[in-house]
Structures are given as structure tokens and as C-alpha cells.
Amino acid sequence: MTSENASVDFFEQCGDELAIGSEIYNKVLGFYHKEARLLDNLKFMEWAETLATDIQYNVPIRQTRLVKDSQSSVLYSMRHMYEDYRSLMGRAMRLSGNSAWAEDPASRTRRFVSNLAVFATGTEGEYAAVSYLLITRNRFDDDHFDLIPCERRDIVRLEDGVWKLAKRDVILDQVLLGTPNLAIFL
Amino acid sequence: MSGNNNRRLADGSTIADLIDLDRREVQLRTLSDREIYEWEQEKIFGKTWLLLGHESEIPNDGDFVQRFMGDDSVIVARHKGEVFVSLNVCPHRGMKITTQDAGTASIHKCIYHGWAFRGNGDFLGSPVADQCMHGTISTKEELALKQARVTLYGGLIFATWNIDGPSFEDFLGDAKWYYDMLFCRSDKGMEVAGPPQRFVVRANWKAAGEQSAADGFHTLTLHRWLGEVGNYKKDDGESGDLTPEMFGAEVSSPHGHALRCIDLNRKIRRLTGKDPEELSTEEKLRVLPPPGMTGEAFEQLKRNLSPEQLEVMAWMPPQVGGMFPNVLFGYVYIPQADGSVVGSMTLHAYVPKGPDKLEFTNWIFVEKDTPPELREKMVMQTIQLFGTSGMVEQDDSDTWPHMTLTAKGPQGRFSTMKYQAMYETGKPEGWPGPGIVNEGFTKDDTQWHWWKYWYDLMTAED
Numbered sequence A: 001m002t003s004e005n006a007s008v009d010f011f012e013q014c015g016d017e018l019a020i021g022s023e024i025y026n027k028v029l030g031f032y033h034k035e036a037r038l039l040d041n042l043k044f045m046e047w048a049e050t051l052a053t054d055i056q057y058n059v060p061i062r063q064t065r066l067v068k069d070s071q072s073s074v075l076y077s078m079r080h081m082y083e084d085y086r087s088l089m090g091r092a093m094r095l096s097g098n099s100a101w102a103e104d105p106a107s108r109t110r111r112f113v114s115n116l117a118v119f120a121t122g123t124e125g126e127y128a129a130v131s132y133l134l135i136t137r138n139r140f141d142d143d144h145f146d147l148i149p150c151e152r153r154d155i156v157r158l159e160d161g162v163w164k165l166a167k168r169d170v171i172l173d174q175v176l177l178g179t180p181n182l183a184i185f186l
Numbered sequence B: 001m002s003g004n005n006n007r008r009l010a011d012g013s014t015i016a017d018l019i020d021l022d023r024r025e026v027q028l029r030t031l032s033d034r035e036i037y038e039w040e041q042e043k044i045f046g047k048t049w050l051l052l053g054h055e056s057e058i059p060n061d062g063d064f065v066q067r068f069m070g071d072d073s074v075i076v077a078r079h080k081g082e083v084f085v086s087l088n089v090c091p092h093r094g095m096k097i098t099t100q101d102a103g104t105a106s107i108h109k110c111i112y113h114g115w116a117f118r119g120n121g122d123f124l125g126s127p128v129a130d131q132c133m134h135g136t137i138s139t140k141e142e143l144a145l146k147q148a149r150v151t152l153y154g155g156l157i158f159a160t161w162n163i164d165g166p167s168f169e170d171f172l173g174d175a176k177w178y179y180d181m182l183f184c185r186s187d188k189g190m191e192v193a194g195p196p197q198r199f200v201v202r203a204n205w206k207a208a209g210e211q212s213a214a215d216g217f218h219t220l221t222l223h224r225w226l227g228e229v230g231n232y233k234k235d236d237g238e239s240g241d242l243t244p245e246m247f248g249a250e251v252s253s254p255h256g257h258a259l260r261c262i263d264l265n266r267k268i269r270r271l272t273g274k275d276p277e278e279l280s281t282e283e284k285l286r287v288l289p290p291p292g293m294t295g296e297a298f299e300q301l302k303r304n305l306s307p308e309q310l311e312v313m314a315w316m317p318p319q320v321g322g323m324f325p326n327v328l329f330g331y332v333y334i335p336q337a338d339g340s341v342v343g344s345m346t347l348h349a350y351v352p353k354g355p356d357k358l359e360f361t362n363w364i365f366v367e368k369d370t371p372p373e374l375r376e377k378m379v380m381q382t383i384q385l386f387g388t389s390g391m392v393e394q395d396d397s398d399t400w401p402h403m404t405l406t407a408k409g410p411q412g413r414f415s416t417m418k419y420q421a422m423y424e425t426g427k428p429e430g431w432p433g434p435g436i437v438n439e440g441f442t443k444d445d446t447q448w449h450w451w452k453y454w455y456d457l458m459t460a461e462d
Ligand code: FES
Pocket: B090, B091, B092, B093, B094, B095, B110, B111, B112, B113, B114, B115
């Protein structure tokens, strides 16, 4: 059983923090707003165009552990999602097809992105971005919302003047996930 | 039917009134009644063997995980090499002994007043014993954590509260011959990729449980995307038709276990360009080894399985099915875009959480000696197809809640689930395996046998 913890290096690669309101910061913030708009409006193939072809996309599982064992509260040995470009395209295509019943009728979702911090990295044109994400998800006549609060740890990249998502790790706040599936993107 | 328990539900009906044995119909209210749920806790989750995990999750002395047997939390711990399952309830005032999902501890100390227990549940003492904290009325033996009966099978941890009940082998019966092919086929055995995925589905556990007893038909419609855009997409324009994948043999069990054995001939023909009839069992297993194994592992298969099991493994291996009451297995051979095949090995437990809620617990397995590159591919593929975000199973988890809701309607609760697609074929010619086996296109028999065992247990004398 492996228990490698791929998130450890995320903050190590974060260089200088960019000032809130600086040009790059605003661009990255705009990228997230646009992403939320595309996903909340079911524009999956357009969203897929914002993915770098070498993307790594992970949603590690969480465990309830003692504070002294807290490095084991985020585990990559098992994940809720473990994706590359091909699989994300496959998911986007499935959702755009005829028989993706888990999302047809679609959930009504809203992605609230906040607490954004953007950092330079050692690589030109690549930025590390940490943000909070709250997804509200409602299906059918449900009088409750499935809430999916999480933290995104991303690498965003400027490729020929276009912002792309190069890496994403989503740290969920629930151990026992309270939504019946992750048929939606985080 | 062995049962003759005349216990009545509040409206006067008995379990026998809910199931029409001749017409093979089950009333939907079985999926919604709280009373039935409470009986199940006692007569099913209090009686059968339940899957709790795998020993590779707790490799070292003192390692433990927290799991559920019905509504009860239990501690699954390794103590002096052995696996123990203790009720996670402090005998003092009922605090949970552990609140963690996993950890390592030689002593489990209740955080409330400090009573302490060993990994095997033994009561060690209370912090101020000299001030008579645990009194003299209860003996130390009486203050131990309640122990479930435990068995390990292929490293899988099963436990039951039925201390003098049937052995695990009796419980599996003829189905064991087939499960051995999945769980006991390699020299070193399986291991978990990591702790399980866990998520909640607002559905009765039986909506998932009866489906796990090898519902083949739903694949054709609910999982139709597999043929449209997924791994089973054909280039011949006949997009969406999954019917060729539905042929094989299905194994039923009087204990509700079920296995769908799916014909590999089409895959073997594609891989070799040869007529599978002309290939030996060994040749077939070398080109299309079971999930997690490579062709070289044939020697291991030969050591661990009988020639008859090898024959079935090369011909129609069990790929999906369940173990009563709430386990699903998927040991599947998934076609890849490049024409090769990558296997997946996954086990789910659908843990009841009230009449309209279940916890979906999903373990992903590899063989201990699966080569690292293959291992990574398997884990990634399995996460993408099964469990939380699995493109196959996300459709299931959206279906069961609707069944659970329809089962609440004053009219809907008396609607029935029907299991009337019946086999009339019997075993495939030359089939060497035991049990109730039928050949051909998938049918409902396995799921019907699942309900019959549910009926047996629910009506059994206490
Ligand atoms: S409840 Fe555990 S020590 Fe009191």
C-alpha cells in the first residue's frame, strides 16, 4: 500500500506571492470566473479547451486522523478522481453525449471561487494558484443542496497568450462525501 | 424456504406477504419501510458475514481501521499478528473508543474517562482503578470490547455477530469455487491500492444490493454510453449495442451470491487473430491473463487453481457479481483504445445508513506483485470507471435514490420489482464448475436468488 503524498510539494514550488489586483492576479482570477461560468452552464467541451494537454487532475481521498497524523488526512494512494487529458476529454464527451444519466437531467450547480492566492513558480509563464471552491449542487426536487467545499491547488500556465489549467489537486473537506457521485468537475 | 417466522409489520403483513415466490415479484416497500430496515439490522447484518476490508490495510501490529457492521461502528485491528474486530463502543458509558478512520495504537484509550483496551478488545484498566473506578461488579473479562467472529479469505476481512452460526465456507457454499479464482489466484495475494473511497447515496442499501447480484440487463441501457463513447465503442457504426457483451454463464447461489462469467472468446480472437477453440487453456491465459497479472504469472495460476478453474478462467471468468448481502465485485477485463486489455479489481460494500441512505465503500485492488506500471494503469482506470466519479457507476448512484423515493408512495410501495426473465438453459456444455449455473444471455435468476435468501434470513427463527 503506497501512501505517497503528492500535495506536499505544492507549497514548496510556490515562489513570490503576487499582489492582489496585479495584472497576472487579475488574469488568473478571470480564468477561474470563466471556468465556473463554463462548467455551471454545462459547456463541457469549451471547458475542455482550457485544459493543457499534459494536465494532471487529482482528487485525493481524505481520512479523519489525529492531528499528529495529519499528513495522512489527505491520501493519494486512493483518489476520487485520477485524471489526465485523455480521461477528462472522455468525461467531457460522455457528458455531451446521449446517455450520461448521472447528469441528465443535469444538476444545477454554482461554483463559488474565493480566497485566491497566486504565486510565481520556477517556470516562466506558470503560476501556482490556491483558491477555495464551494460548489452547490441541486438535483430534481431535492429541497437540500449537496455542498462540496474544497480547496483547489492549481498550476495555471500561459500558453501562447491563452491561460490553461496544467495541474489541479482538489482537497475535499468531507471524508464521507455527501454527494452521490462526482459526475461533475471540481 | 426454511423460514416460518410469523412476525408481523405494524400494518399486519408478514415478510411472506411482500414477496410473491411463484411470480418472482418483490414489493417496493421493502426499499422504504423503517421497520423492515430495523429487522434487517438484526436478521441480516446481525447474522451474515460482512466484508470489512483487507488485511493489507492493517499490515503491522497495532494498525487499525474503523468500519461498519450494519449501523454499528467497529474497530478492525491487528494484534499480535491476528485480526480482531471489536465493537467500537466503550463499555463504560458508550463513547466511541476510536474516532479516527485509521491509525496505529498498541492501546486504545477512550478519550472520555480513559478506560483502556488492547487491539483484541481486552480491558486493560481504568485510570484511577485504585479508587474503584470500574467497580467490582463487572469482571475485567466482562468489560472487554464485544468481539465479532472474524475470518480472512484471500486477505479480505469478514466478520459476523453470529458467533455460533455457519462457517464462512458454508456461507459461500459452491460459490467459493468461483471466488477462489478471483481472490486466491496469485502466490502473494492481493493488496488494496489505498483506503477505500467513501460516499453517501440517498438510497436503500438493497437497491444497490440486489443489483450487485449480477443485474446484466441494466448495463444495456443505464450504461449505454459505454458503447456510444466509452471503452466498448465499435468502429462499425453499430454504436451503443452492448448485447454481445452480455453472453456467458451466470452462477447463482442459494445464499444469494452471484457471479456473471463473461465469455472472453471475442477478446482472445481480437488479441491473437486466432480461433480460441484452437488455443490451449495455457495459451489463452498467457495472452489474456486475469486483471493484475501478466502472462508470466500463468505458473502462479497453475499452482493456486485447479485445472477446471483454469479452464473457466480462460473461457468465461467471473467478472462482475456480488456476495450477499451488500458486496459487489468487479474483476473486469477492459478493452483499451490500442486494442490491448487492462483489468480492474474492485470491491464495494453498500453499508446501510437508515432506510433511505447507504454508504458506498469502494476498495480498489491490485496483486501484490502487479508490475508498477500496470498497477498505476489499473488504479487510474478503475477510479475513472467505478466508485465516486466512475463513469459507469455514477449512473447507478443516481438511479437507486429514485427507486427509494418511488418505494415511499402510497401506491408505489405496493408496486413490485419483477425477476421474471428466467433461464431455461442450464450449464454450458463441458462446464466443470459447481453451483446453479446457466448459460446464455443474462437473466434475472441470480437476483431472484438474492431475494430468496433475503427472505430466508428475514423469516428465519431467531
Ligand atoms: S465512556 Fe469510555 S471511559 Fe467513560
